[in-house]
Amino acid sequence: MVIVYGDSPSSDQDSSPTASTVLCIRPPWQESEQGHFLPRWPFRWCLGSARWEEDSLQPPPRSRQSVTPPHRRASVGVASPRTPVLGGGVARAGRGRPRPPGGVTYLCGSRSLIYRSRGWNRSCRGSERELFLWLRSYLAADRTVTMPHSYPALSAEQKKELSDIALRIVAPGKGILAADESVGSMAKRLSQIGVENTEENRRLYRQVLFSADDRVKKCIGGVIFFHETLYQKDDNGVPFVRTIQDKGIVVGIKVDKGVVPLAGTDGETTTQGLDGLSERCAQYKKDGADFAKWRCVLKISERTPSALAILENANVLARYASICQQNGIVPIVEPEILPDGDHDLKRCQYVTEKVLAAVYKALSDHHVYLEGTLLKPNMVTPGHACAIKYSPEEIAMATVTALRRTVPPAVPGVTFLSGGQSEEEASLNLNAINRCPLPRPWALTFSYGRALQASALNAWRGQQDNAGAATEEFIKRAEVNGLAAQGKYEGSGEDGGAAVQSLYIANHAY
């Protein structure tokens, strides 16, 4: 049985008259403060064209009222084109097409009740009031649910919003520019090219990157900002956020507050930033950010990463992710395993698998909606001091294998960090990953900082005259990585200075 509230459903309903029951009544509305019409009992309904929410209800006992109760296997749905969506919707039975089972036949426009039910081949008329009373008691009846249902962390609309943002960021051929270097990290970068670390210089440098022309639209899906940069403007007074959004690129924000030591460990850390995170996220969302990033750091040595470090970092990532999603922000989960050390490829793969398994267990425990997240892991590579050299294909195989064993297919995209690889290495590895013969159910793309900016930084060297050339360098790397994210990069073949120079800095903190 289907109950339609409101005078008449919109005319574009599916009106195929298959076996079903339809009830059209006008319930007593009450008007809320915002001018919304609410019925007097808890119900869910949807705005716009027919979308049905189903509630799990017990059928009422058969009675001898003049209004006949519905068939035993009734399910009750509600829709009204004019009523608004409530914030916490019912978790629906599956996510199939938004149509009630069995189709709908509309008999509407009249104040009297006409309904047909499956198994009842005649129409019954009853008074509106009588049916309404029966219906109210039917719906208010104590439904048997033996155990508290899960408490949905997100409504269906919130989930859709998060999922859409995530998919936009990792659309085919697109990746992320990580331009979220903190003040301290920028100091190191700028000192390498002999530029003073002032706020103005940082602004000028980011302007070089963000003034890239429309060619970046097809290879950059998102840009991660540092807090300061989110509120900076270019020389014409246009906020950077707007410039980026106008290119159709999603704006992101770094929200962690750096690492802190874990006492009793061999120099291991966790990440801070949870205090007041919800309020900060809400503010960032208003200020234009749609995704966020939080970096956790683990390292490989004789006795690390320890069980505590893995557990603690996974937990803190899951808390951050949960809070972000509550505020409409897609969390990028970054459990970086540093390349410092002389361990080989196998060891890195092993550790990466353990870390990622812990991360996804924590995300599950914290009820994080995986379809609305992204993962930013390290590629599986040997330690920087390892004597053995591996080809991009070996790196790709180890990386994809590790991901296949730990990252559920629900995650829409994996955006690798470059972690000190040279620009060319990072592109070649990403390309090999996308050509790996193993089945890969997620997008595999980039979220590069140094590996997108090194040449640009070098070309700029703090001189405004070089800005155009510097921007060109950036666009070049962006396009190359856009190809690599589709496995279409053929390699540069050149020994370009900045491109192959290793960008490794020991024990890197952004």
Next chain:
Amino acid sequence: MAHQFPALTSEQKKALSETARRIVANGKGILAADESVGTMGNRLQRIKVENTEENRRQFRELLFTVDSSISQSIGGVILFHETLYQKDGQGKLFRDILKEKGIVVGIKLDQGVAPLAGTNKETTVQGLDGLSERCAQYKKDGADFGKWRAVLKIDNQCPSHLAIQENANTLARYASICQQNGLVPIVEPEVIPDGSHDMEHCQYVTEKVLAAVYKALNDHHVYLEGTLLKPNMVTAGHACTKKYTPEQVAMATVTALHRTVPAAVPGICFLSGGMSEEDATLNLNAINLCPLPKPWKLSFSYGRALQASALAAWGGKAENKKATQEAFMKRALANSQAAKGQYVHMGSSGSASTQSLFTASYTY
């Protein structure tokens, strides 16, 4: 943290991975013919046949001696201990008959459930003692995969954290031991359909359970590419008044798997859990037609849902051999098509196929 100590060599991994893939290749699934003596007793009682070893042997013989075209629908058969050593009328071992058809032979390894004190009648599974030696022997005797059934229920305060952790842990221990002995472990964390909960709740519980199972498998260094998963489909409880279509069941099921089962797992073979033969096939078909990405094979490991019609046709009488075998072949073929999303509903078949096979609090 200690360096990794590889649990398996690459040859061992290769053998396990190939066996697992063979079982679920090309729309093939598993016949779960591993009913214990007690459970067979329940089945035979329904068709008024005495539960003797000979009767059990006869019925299994009918199933295993069908035409070899069965190997296009059935990739593996799970046997009970007794059956692994039984022979057909001519003295040929069942396991040899199956192997000649190209079907992989499996063996039930658990030894039933044991209660967890302090819970609302929840259980764990026993069978770990001496499991390694048993596995080595079964491997010599022709088995190439194993099965272990953990049971969780949805009820007041259930499944509890302890039940989930404990069952996930025993599954992971079993899987690890199997792999050491060259057997592919089928991991079965069944959330039974008893109760009046709705499908959403089952999905939530299934996601929590599977997340715990895969974390445990990872902790125990189990080689995922050499395992198979045998979960419940996500359905409403049997006493739930709300009815769901196969498409809804499919979407909820694949979503739950999507969020928890790593792509490295080669195949997922659903249990039928008391669904009628036809429902089990329709649901599997809808699952394979579900629009979400599905990086694993989605196939079947059915007991009742493959054998109900055959059992009814047999009735204990040898002269019904042809009818029995035809009934079985028909369901096998139907499910194989469903595993490829190609099943076309034929309209109502015999009453046995639509009759619900639900038995409350089912134990094999």
